[in-house]
Amino acid sequence: MPNPITVNGAPHPVPDDPRVSLLDFLRHQLQLTGTKKGCDHGQCGACTVMVNGVRINSCLTLAAMHEGDSVTTIEGLGTPDAPSQMQQAFLEHDGFQCGYCTPGQICSATALLEEIALGWPSDASSDLEGPMELTGEEIRERMSGNLCRCGAYTNIVAAIEEVAKEARA
Structure with missing residues (x-):
């Protein structure tokens, strides 16, 4: 069994479809819609998240490539009641x-x-x-x-x- 992808501190199984981008995994499978799809070509930065503390464009990477990684989205930085x-x-x-x-x-x-x-x-x-x-x-x-x-x-x-x-x- 593959190691899960940890998103905002919670483990999630790696998507079955290896073609799913990290952005689409976050938005469509985890319902974390704070990360935005802008250009879908890595040119605008609207999809920026942090993987193991390093910022990346989530539209340019596949979710399957992040087995065992820790992903932080805007939802993982703070809440409306307790913003970062x-x-x-x-x-x-x-x-x-x-x-x-x-x-x-x-x-x-x-x-x-x-x-x-x-x-x-x-x-x-x-x-x-x-x-x-x-x-x-x-x-x-x-x-x-x-x-x-x-x-x-x-x-x-x-x-x-x-x-x-x-x-x-």
């Missing part, structure tokens, strides 16, 4: 307009802070080996795979900066 720090910052900074891209943006932003903490450089990093400095340019580079057609980018960056600042305090 990042979710709360997006609310406070109006980091969304229509909200379609917001779950992917929040998952990506949450993983971004972990990447910084681990010292992973990006194309905008001034030093590839030293501690990463979280600048606006660094945030924009790291979030470039998540599109917001409403143009809430300034507020999204402000929300991420606030959570990063609180984490350093």
